[in-house]
Amino acid sequence: MQLLDGKLLSENIKLELAAEVEQLRQQGKKIPHLAAVLVGEDSASQVYVSSKIKSCEQVGFKSSLVRRPADTTEEELLQIVYDLNNDPDVDGFIVQLPLPKHISEERITLAIDHRKDVDGFHPINFGRMAQGMPAFLPATPFGIVEMLRRYNIETAGKHCVVVGRSNIVGTPMALLLSRKGYPGDCTVTLVHSRTQHIEDEIRQADIVVAAIGKPNFVQGDWIKEGAVVIDVGINRIPDPSKKSGSRLVGDVDFDAVAPKCSHITPVPGGVGLMTVTALLMNTLKACRKEIYS
Numbered sequence: 001m002q003l004l005d006g007k008l009l010s011e012n013i014k015l016e017l018a019a020e021v022e023q024l025r026q027q028g029k030k031i032p033h034l035a036a037v038l039v040g041e042d043s044a045s046q047v048y049v050s051s052k053i054k055s056c057e058q059v060g061f062k063s064s065l066v067r068r069p070a071d072t073t074e075e076e077l078l079q080i081v082y083d084l085n086n087d088p089d090v091d092g093f094i095v096q097l098p099l100p101k102h103i104s105e106e107r108i109t110l111a112i113d114h115r116k117d118v119d120g121f122h123p124i125n126f127g128r129m130a131q132g133m134p135a136f137l138p139a140t141p142f143g144i145v146e147m148l149r150r151y152n153i154e155t156a157g158k159h160c161v162v163v164g165r166s167n168i169v170g171t172p173m174a175l176l177l178s179r180k181g182y183p184g185d186c187t188v189t190l191v192h193s194r195t196q197h198i199e200d201e202i203r204q205a206d207i208v209v210a211a212i213g214k215p216n217f218v219q220g221d222w223i224k225e226g227a228v229v230i231d232v233g234i235n236r237i238p239d240p241s242k243k244s245g246s247r248l249v250g251d252v253d254f255d256a257v258a259p260k261c262s263h264i265t266p267v268p269g270g271v272g273l274m275t276v277t278a279l280l281m282n283t284l285k286a287c288r289k290e291i292y293s
Contacts, residue, residue: 002263004147004230006270010277013146014059017280021060024287032287033062034118034280035084035093039077039103040070045096048276052094055276061283064090074103078111085113091286092118092136094279115292118282121168130175134291136282141173143274144209144230146281148183153207153228153263156185161205163251164212165192169232173209210251220256229257229264232271 024031034056038049049065056063066080077095084093093116099105114124120138128135137145148155160177164170170190177186191201193212202208202222210218211232223229233251250267258264265271285291 001258001261002151004151004263004265004270006143006147006265006273009147009150010273013277013281014055017059017284020284025060030091030287031060031062032280032283033064033089033091034283035064035066035087035090037066037068037077037080037084037093037095039068039072039096040100042098045098049096051276052279055280059280061280062089070100072100072103074107077103077108081108081111085111085116090116092116092283094119116286118279118286120172120282126167126172129172132179136285136291137176137278138168138172139278139282140169140211140232140271140275141176142278142282143276144173144232144271145176145183146278147230147265147271147274148228151263153183155183155207158186158206159189159204160186160207160209161189161191161202163191163198163202163208163210163218164232165190166211169211170209173211177207177209208252212251214251215249216251216253218252218257220253220260223257223260225260226262227260229261230271231265231267234267234272 021031036049036052038045053063053065084090095108097105099108109121112122114122117125117136120136125135129137155177162170162174174188174190177184178188189201191198195201199222202218203224205227207228208218209230209232213233215235215237229252231250231252235249236246237249238245239247248268
């Protein structure tokens with residue numbers, strides 16, 4: 001069993017990005033600029049955003065943070081999005097989800113200029129991805145695809161089961177792995193909370209991508225020998241032995257599943273770090289106008 005080390009891989013990619021940024025600097029060209037919008041006091045969101053800003057600093061990107069209280073109105077947030085859309089120095093930006101309940105996430109997502117949508121959530125980017133056209137890929141699936149590529153995981157002709165159908169991870173992951181080319185050419189089954197006998201579907205998988213948001217959901221006897229398991233879940237569960245009183249686990253019962261795998265991602269230290277790195281890769285593409293001129 002080999003661990004797919006997201007920490008090591010993300011650090012290597014950041015070194016590559018830093019070298020590219022330094023080259024841009026020496027050539028007198030524009031330095032990539034990523035902005036983040038954080039509304040409210042959600043603790044997980046604050047951790048994610050600070051991680052993104054720290055990563056920008058590591059690779060030499062410019063970064064901006066727009067913070068607003070939880071009682072910010074939808075119209076005020078739309079104005080912030082409009083201003084970022086029209087700021088020529090900002091190459092890409094994210095509006096951190098979840099948003100307060102009185103704000104429509106769909107309306108905000110649609111308001112973001114798709115040419116600056118480095119999270120890859122806008123329907124234009126999603127549609128282009130589905131048709132195999134150049135697009136900003138959603139950051140988590142992009143990070144997983146990059147991990148499969150860099151670890152030389154064979155995908156052609158493999159049966160992949162994606163667990164979870166969110167627009168952020170499950171559905172785009174299924175699309176990407178079914179596309180022509182590497183990493184892709186998989187036969188993909190997408191299972192979810194309404195799938196009957198879900199364990200029987202998972203037992204057939206050469207590659208499992210677990211993104212259902214339930215701690216330790218995928219059991220050891222659901223995995224066939226030699227499978228590749230990508231655990232997207234980040235769930236906090238009580239643990240009295242920890243100083244904080246809790247610990248992070250994935251959607252996969254790691255201790256039971258790992259012995260059966262050829263490759264598996266840990267939680268933490270796996271997919272989460274690759275998500276942030278993929279966001280940086282999208283921002284560099286935006287700065288270089290590789291997708292939209």
